Amino acid sequence: MTGTLRIFRSELDRLICGFGLWIVGLTVGAVAAISALKSSIELAGDLSITSGAGWSCMLEGMGTGVALMAFALLIASARSLAGDHESGLLRMAVTRSASRPALVLGRLLVAPLPILGGLLAAFLGAWLVARSQLDFGPFVQDKFEHMTAEESLAEVCKALFATLPALVALWSFGLLISACSRSAVGAVALALGLFVAFDLVKESLSDEHLYLIFASFAPSLADSSALGEAPKVLQGFSDAGLGDFVLRQAMWLPGAQALLIVALAVAVIQRRTL
Amino acid sequence: MASFAIHSLHKSFGSVKAVQDLSFEVHPGQVHGLLGPNGSGKTTTLCCALGLMRPTKGSVEVLGVSSRALHRTRGRLGVVFDQPVLLKRRSVAANLAYHAKIRGHKGGRSHDEVLDLVGLSDLKKRRAGALSLGQGKRLALATALAGDPELVVLDEPLSGLDPVGTREILALISKLATSGLTLILSTHRLHDVEPVLTHATIMVRGRRVATGPLSEILGRGEGMLQATVQNPKRALEALSTMGGWQVCSEEGSVIDVDLGSSGAQPSELAEVLVKAGAGLVRLQPAGQRLADAFDRLVAQESTLE
Known part of the structure; x- marks a missing residue:
């Protein structure tokens, strides 16, 4: 356990002191802001909406920012073990203080920082734009109040909570690919290739199964599920939103998958030559 | 421990x-x-x-x-x-x-x-x-x-x-x-x-x-001699006929010879080289450097194989 904490601390140090996290954070924030701006222009043109358009505008922006962040997370996690294997840092760690499982577990513990950091950047970018263009009151369309401000806020939180576990699973998936690869470039290419393959498989599935696939680790689906559906709900579309069953799947299935994937990554790293 | x-x-x-x-x-x-x-x-x-x-x-x-x-x-x-x-x-x-x-x-x-x-x-x-x-x-x-x-x-x-x-x-x-x-x-x-x-x-x-x-x-290299000759080819030909002697290394006109357990004296090696017309210039104990010992051990290993 102490080895895991040592790896966690050293990885945290690298993440915070490196430029990557900050550049990705700024980019995610900027992309979320641009997307929110685009959405706000469209919503401002809809004269039937007189109040509360800020909620959906913000979530639209966040959805785009999170999709970009997911790519960055996948690249970062796929690069981590494979890159450190190339540079010799893994060798150094196992000869000094960390067991092989600790190499994976320590890196898994780091996941909340880039995930929450990215979400915060996406939120700030989208919120600042939505706040400057639209209001966050009750959603009123054609003089009819569809949702109160509290209900809108609850929908936003629900969508974010349904997205978080998938991002942790995504990070784990990157670690597994990284544990199996011999080079950082190979690991990133393989992770992105599998990501695209997942996207293609998703397109061939029915809606119901599509949501289950989202609950795994294909992040581009964020647009078509929780974070994609919530803005529609907040704009008063009656057929939008995720059912309770799908939402439950999105909450727990990625966590279970993450555990399985990490166990596989540990098994791989236990056997391989460092 | x-x-x-x-x-x-x-x-x-x-x-x-x-x-x-x-x-x-x-x-x-x-x-x-x-x-x-x-x-x-x-x-x-x-x-x-x-x-x-x-x-x-x-x-x-x-x-x-x-x-x-x-x-x-x-x-x-x-x-x-x-x-x-x-x-x-x-x-x-x-x-x-x-x-x-x-x-x-x-x-x-x-x-x-x-x-x-x-x-x-x-x-x-x-x-x-x-x-x-x-x-x-x-x-x-x-x-x-x-x-x-x-x-x-x-x-x-x-x-x-x-x-x-x-x-x-x-x-x-x-x-x-x-x-x-x-x-x-x-x-x-x-x-x-x-x-x-x-x-x-x-x-x-x-x-x-x-x-x-x-x-x-x-220390295992005791018995090693270094011969400097004018005609290394003749020297090597002569040495190859001597059982129990081993040429450990040869660099130009300098040849390292291990008399090993043959019991031969340096004078016998000198005699062989003179008789072969190798043009013996100098005969001295080979400097026991790690590299020499290493060469000898590698040569022995090759012989065993």
């Missing part, structure tokens, strides 16, 4: 036997050379010993801990790999701080002390990527020495270094050796490391051909 003990180590890659039945021990205070030509299995041996690779058979103990659980040595082991493991965008001081986080062991030498020891105090703020190869190696050594290691393993510490860099690293190794630290050096640069070694294990084609104190290994 031995600081480092390898027992009947075997490692195969498919049909290729990289290491065969290797055993040796390194005791506290020794400066032990793991020597051999390229491809002799030194790095494979170290990889198995350091838990980076699973041995096919055999066991390794480092500071009383199995090689698969070296993290339990908790900073008592320092390793310097062939390529320095450094964060190139970070400063020298930041690299030491990062490695200290991985090591997790507090106490022992401070970062300033260790930078002073390796002669990098003035470059504390320089980016690791901007260091020369020699300075990079010294920084790698500093990361291994920070804390309180009892045993430091250096894999090819001189590879890629120019003569100045080589001298600097050797001086540093000498300084560490006199401080009582146990050191293991894996290298093929016998001539360079000979002055700092107390013990050695020599490997050829994955097999151990000699192990023990350096004086013993060098």
Whole structure:
């Protein structure tokens, strides 16, 4: 356990002191802001909406920012073990203080920082734009109040909570690919290739199964599920939103998958030559 | 108790036997050379010993801990790999701080002390990527020495270094050796490391051909003579007919001959060379350098095969 904490601390140090996290954070924030701006222009043109358009505008922006962040997370996690294997840092760690499982577990513990950091950047970018263009009151369309401000806020939180576990699973998936690869470039290419393959498989599935696939680790689906559906709900579309069953799947299935994937990554790293 | 003990180590890659039945021990205070030509299995041996690779058979103990659980040595082991493991965008001081986080062991030498020891105090703020190869190696050594290691393993510490860099690293190794630290050096640069070694294990084609104190290994070359001749071709022809004598090396007009257990006297060798018309210029005891002993052992190994 102490080895895991040592790896966690050293990885945290690298993440915070490196430029990557900050550049990705700024980019995610900027992309979320641009997307929110685009959405706000469209919503401002809809004269039937007189109040509360800020909620959906913000979530639209966040959805785009999170999709970009997911790519960055996948690249970062796929690069981590494979890159450190190339540079010799893994060798150094196992000869000094960390067991092989600790190499994976320590890196898994780091996941909340880039995930929450990215979400915060996406939120700030989208919120600042939505706040400057639209209001966050009750959603009123054609003089009819569809949702109160509290209900809108609850929908936003629900969508974010349904997205978080998938991002942790995504990070784990990157670690597994990284544990199996011999080079950082190979690991990133393989992770992105599998990501695209997942996207293609998703397109061939029915809606119901599509949501289950989202609950795994294909992040581009964020647009078509929780974070994609919530803005529609907040704009008063009656057929939008995720059912309770799908939402439950999105909450727990990625966590279970993450555990399985990490166990596989540990098994791989236990056997391989460092 | 031995600081480092390898027992009947075997490692195969498919049909290729990289290491065969290797055993040796390194005791506290020794400066032990793991020597051999390229491809002799030194790095494979170290990889198995350091838990980076699973041995096919055999066991390794480092500071009383199995090689698969070296993290339990908790900073008592320092390793310097062939390529320095450094964060190139970070400063020298930041690299030491990062490695200290991985090591997790507090106490022992401070970062300033260790930078002073390796002669990098003035470059504390320089980016690791901007260091020369020699300075990079010294920084790698500093990361291994920070804390309180009892045993430091250096894999090819001189590879890629120019003569100045080589001298600097050797001086540093000498300084560490006199401080009582146990050191293991894996290298093929016998001539360079000979002055700092107390013990050695020599490997050829994955097999151990000699192990023990350096004086013993060098002592095995008694009976070696060096002949300087004008006509080496004739000399070699004449020597090839003499049973029990062995030509260990031949460089231009200088031939090293091992009279071995034949019981022959130097005068007999001189007589043979004179009679063959080799133009004997000088006959003297061969200088017992590690490189000579190594050549002799390799030649013996080849003969046995």
